[in-house]
Amino acid sequence: MFKAFDDTPRNPQPPLQLEVENLGWGDGRRSILSGVSFNLFQGEFVGLLGPNGVGKSTLLRCLYRFLEPTSGRVLLGGQDTRTMSRRQFARQVAVVTQHLPSGFSMTVRQFLTTGLLAHSSWWQRLDRRQERMQIDEMLERVQLTEMADRHFELLSGGERQRVLIARALLQQPRLLLLDEPTNHLDIRYQIDTLKLLRGLGVTVIASIHDLNLASAYCDRLLLLHQGRLAAFGEPGQVMTQEQIARIYGVDARIDPHPQGTHPRITFDYHNGDYVFA
Numbered sequence: 001m002f003k004a005f006d007d008t009p010r011n012p013q014p015p016l017q018l019e020v021e022n023l024g025w026g027d028g029r030r031s032i033l034s035g036v037s038f039n040l041f042q043g044e045f046v047g048l049l050g051p052n053g054v055g056k057s058t059l060l061r062c063l064y065r066f067l068e069p070t071s072g073r074v075l076l077g078g079q080d081t082r083t084m085s086r087r088q089f090a091r092q093v094a095v096v097t098q099h100l101p102s103g104f105s106m107t108v109r110q111f112l113t114t115g116l117l118a119h120s121s122w123w124q125r126l127d128r129r130q131e132r133m134q135i136d137e138m139l140e141r142v143q144l145t146e147m148a149d150r151h152f153e154l155l156s157g158g159e160r161q162r163v164l165i166a167r168a169l170l171q172q173p174r175l176l177l178l179d180e181p182t183n184h185l186d187i188r189y190q191i192d193t194l195k196l197l198r199g200l201g202v203t204v205i206a207s208i209h210d211l212n213l214a215s216a217y218c219d220r221l222l223l224l225h226q227g228r229l230a231a232f233g234e235p236g237q238v239m240t241q242e243q244i245a246r247i248y249g250v251d252a253r254i255d256p257h258p259q260g261t262h263p264r265i266t267f268d269y270h271n272g273d274y275v276f277a
């Protein structure tokens with residue numbers, strides 16, 4: 001058929017990966033989350049922000065099916081996640097929670113091997129040499145090569161956190177959910193972790209408390225307030241003086257970071273309770 005003009009999109013957007021529709025959760029007595037809706041594209045790195053107790057972990061738990069939402073639904077690649085089998089879901093979604101597992105008498109390498117099982121099983125494992133190569137590559141990416149033969153439970157909190165992220169990445173998920181992945185990490189590893197998460201090409205949602213780091217590394221930010229989505233957009237749209245004052249109750253000045261266009265937030269320590277002698 002003759003076409004009068006070329007209607008193929010000039011800048012095709014990546015496909016939608018995650019659709020969250022009117023999500024809510026409550027414990028039967030009170031509502032913790034309500035009416036949360038947003039869509040994410042494939043490969044976006046999204047920061048989940050909000051004050052303590054606002055519902056960030058609860059939202060992530062609903063997304064990784066630890067909690068059953070009391071309303072709404074979650075679509076991954078167009079499919080309602082409730083209709084997926086456990087295995088189908090585990091092949092697509094990897095999670096790093098705040099709780100560091102203990103009691104593993106495994107070396108880091110053995111622990112990472114379990115991350116490869118999402119796409120195989122003990123009786124159907126990859127070629128051992130290939131498996132070793134994948135793990136070596138990942139250890140290098142998270143700068144833990146020298147820890148490969150150390151026992152997981154003897155690592156520091158920060159080292160364990162990096163191993164957990166490495167294990168989640170070895171699962172090769174479509175969606176990676178992380179609850180405060182920069183907790184326990186010093187500033188260098190916080191930066192390295194966020195850089196790593198940004199460059200994965202996987203859709204990532206990570207709850208982060210540091211507003212400056214989130215603004216510097218995330219493509220978009222989800223800001224929760226009182227169990228609802230207060231703002232969703234690029235860091236410059238979400239991190240405004242009014243929003244920070246309203247949601248965190250802290251005065252801040254905002255200007256473009258000298259190394260880029262993302263916002264730099266400078267907190268006003270001399271106001272209200274934040275007075276130093």
Ligand SMILES: Nc1ncnc2c1ncn2[C@@H]1O[C@H](COP(=O)(O)OP(=O)(O)OP(=O)(O)O)[C@@H](O)[C@H]1O
Nearest residue numbers: 026027032050051052053054055056057058059207
């Ligand atoms: N299983 C549960 N049953 C009842 N209440 C819960 C449950 N899990 C969390 N809550 C409550 O829901 C609210 C939100 O908790 P959540 O852990 O999601 O907050 P958060 O934003 O992740 O906080 P933080 O930044 O402190 O980690 C809190 O008041 C918490 O006490």
